[in-house]
Amino acid sequence: MGSEILILQYLLSGITKGSIYAMVAIGFNLIFSATGVLNFAQGEFVMLGGMIAVTLSFYFPLPVAVAGAVVIVACIGCLLELLFFRPLRHHSILHMIIITIGLSIVIQEAALHIWDEKVRSLPYFTGNEISSVKIYGAAISPQVLWVLGTITVSVILLHIFLRYTLQGRAMRACSSNPEAAMLAGINISNMRTLAFGLSAALGALGGCVISPITMTQYEAGAPLAIKGFAAAILGGLGNPMAAVAGGLLIGIIEAFSVSKLPAAYNDVSAFAILLLVLFIRPHGLFGSPSGQGVREF
Amino acid sequence: MKLLEVLNARRSFGGLVAVDQVSFSVFSGQIKAMIGPNGAGKTTLFNIISGLLPTETGKILFKGKNIHRLKPFQIAHAGISRTFQNPSLFLKMSVLENVMVGRHSRTRWGFIGCGLRFPGQIREEKHIQEAALEQIAYVGLEHLADSPAGSLGFGQRRMVELARALATEPELLLLDEPASGLNPKETEDLGLLIRKIRDTGVTILLVEHDMSLVMDISDDVLVLHNGSVIAEGTPSAVQDDQKVISVYLGKGLAHAAPGEKSSMRLRRP
Structure with missing residues (x-):
């Protein structure tokens, strides 16, 4: 195997992992923009998406299981907002962030009780463990294409939603200037619930497509939340599209560090680069330097 | 009365x-x-x-x-609609989008309709846009409809805010x-x-x-x-x-x- 092919192989595996980080990072951004809260339970949405889809796949065909998981997790996201964040809206942001960490632990424990500590996975969407597609000599699983395709489509749909639809525009208005949005007749509490639902749905979808590759377990969410958070910070908080770039970058850095350094340094290299970037650009790669309008899309 | x-x-x-x-x-x-x-x-x-x-x-x-x-x-x-002493706009959104947000309360389609893009919803979106452009022309800013609100001068921002307030009818x-x-x-x-x-x-x-x-x-x-x-x-x-x-x-x-x-x-x- 030539070295170019090897590089391509690493690149593709980096992009695959990075897409999931991107999905989590977009979720971070959506909730942050709408509410100002950093939701550290974001990784749990990914885990729940995978777990619920695995369970549903015993009873229903795969597409129905995936769609069902996304809808259920979206409802859970909305419910969390209604139960925990809406009544506590007048508390400080820090309180709410701590609540998200608590929720993340509770959801993990609940998942441990509902399912168990066994590692599960969805079947491959097309083909199986050993089928592969050759791209310029690099062998990749067809599932990787599913991951990339799903994420590309969701990012494009999200973009269209935010730019060209009534509710999307209202959502941007809420994050830009909640008071003015309220007076323009927008129910901003509902917009916040919608933001939680949307980002939970995105997380769950990511959890489903990645499940055949990385497996799903009750504690799979927390590390993803940390990487996704790093991706959101790297791209610049408040901009979902920058989160995609941040996520891909972290995924690729990780993949190449595995090729050069012992696997234990996997996380170290990603976070080292993150720190380095933040020293030079504290507002992230694509964030606005003034910190102004940080919460705008 | x-x-x-x-x-x-x-x-x-x-x-x-x-x-x-x-x-x-x-x-x-x-x-x-x-x-x-x-x-x-x-x-x-x-x-x-x-x-x-x-x-x-x-x-x-x-x-x-x-x-x-x-x-x-x-x-x-x-x-009831209002404007502020210091114009309170969505700075990264265009003038047109700012005013279109004002029409939010006068629209019928909810989130689901929006997602599915029913023909009626697309028609309504077009209608909102036309109505918003009308309001913008009313306050004399039609040449700035596509500029970001953040790039406008103080007096113009005030007019955009007024147009948005009027858009709520x-x-x-x-x-x-x-x-x-x-x-x-x-x-x-x-x-x-x-x-x-x-x-x-x-x-x-x-x-x-x-x-x-x-x-x-x-x-x-x-x-x-x-x-x-x-x-x-x-x-x-x-x-x-x-x-x-x-x-x-x-x-x-x-x-x-x-x-x-x-x-x-x-x-x-």
């Missing part, structure tokens, strides 16, 4: 009573001005009417219905110091525009420090001082009110220093 009726509104911040037992009415089709020195409670009263602050006592009746327990977005739906429009920061020519144009808006059937309540504008366009003036109403009536009646003169010029200072007098004069130049 009484469109808005404020009955015994009161609001305090800690020990300071910003609005104290204020009652007044705004009649349909009126331009009513609220004046008074800084700290008189004008903006607080606006915040109470638009639902940003609750009143501690009394009632706010709009078209005979009590609205003081409603949320700001519900008050917007009911037909209000029956009552609250304008908080619409002329502040405008030059005399812009102020004059604003006066004409406010009249034009009133002539389309929108009732207007404004807070303003520019006395020439107030005396020029208002049908009725309400004078607040230290959170209480001290005078109410036609512009000419209010100008001759002894209490008003003493509040603006100080007690026994009918012949105040020229500089002070000119900056606070009540009479038209």
Whole structure:
């Protein structure tokens, strides 16, 4: 195997992992923009998406299981907002962030009780463990294409939603200037619930497509939340599209560090680069330097 | 017909009573001005009417219905819209998008419809856009429709905010110091525009420090001082009110220093 092919192989595996980080990072951004809260339970949405889809796949065909998981997790996201964040809206942001960490632990424990500590996975969407597609000599699983395709489509749909639809525009208005949005007749509490639902749905979808590759377990969410958070910070908080770039970058850095350094340094290299970037650009790669309008899309 | 009726509104911040037992009415089709020195409670009263602050006592009746327990977005739906002293826009969104957000409360499609992009929804989106462009042309900014609101000058931002407020199709429009920061020519144009808006059937309540504008366009003036109403009536009646003169010029200072007098004069130049 030539070295170019090897590089391509690493690149593709980096992009695959990075897409999931991107999905989590977009979720971070959506909730942050709408509410100002950093939701550290974001990784749990990914885990729940995978777990619920695995369970549903015993009873229903795969597409129905995936769609069902996304809808259920979206409802859970909305419910969390209604139960925990809406009544506590007048508390400080820090309180709410701590609540998200608590929720993340509770959801993990609940998942441990509902399912168990066994590692599960969805079947491959097309083909199986050993089928592969050759791209310029690099062998990749067809599932990787599913991951990339799903994420590309969701990012494009999200973009269209935010730019060209009534509710999307209202959502941007809420994050830009909640008071003015309220007076323009927008129910901003509902917009916040919608933001939680949307980002939970995105997380769950990511959890489903990645499940055949990385497996799903009750504690799979927390590390993803940390990487996704790093991706959101790297791209610049408040901009979902920058989160995609941040996520891909972290995924690729990780993949190449595995090729050069012992696997234990996997996380170290990603976070080292993150720190380095933040020293030079504290507002992230694509964030606005003034910190102004940080919460705008 | 009484469109808005404020009955015994009161609001305090800690020990300071910003609005104290204020009652007044705004009649349909009126331009009513609220004046008074800084700290008189004008903006607080606006915040109470638009639902940003609750009143501690009394009632706010709009078209005979009590609205003081409603949320700001519900008050917007009911037909009250407002602008701020400092234009409050969505800075990264274009002028057109800003105004389109104002039409939000007048649309029928919910989130599901939006996601599915029904033909009706696409039609409505187009309709919203046309209506928004109309409002933008109304305030004279059609050439800037696609610019980001953040790139506009102060006077233009104010006009965008006004267009957005009009896009909610209000029956009552609250304008908080619409002329502040405008030059005399812009102020004059604003006066004409406010009249034009009133002539389309929108009732207007404004807070303003520019006395020439107030005396020029208002049908009725309400004078607040230290959170209480001290005078109410036609512009000419209010100008001759002894209490008003003493509040603006100080007690026994009918012949105040020229500089002070000119900056606070009540009479038209």
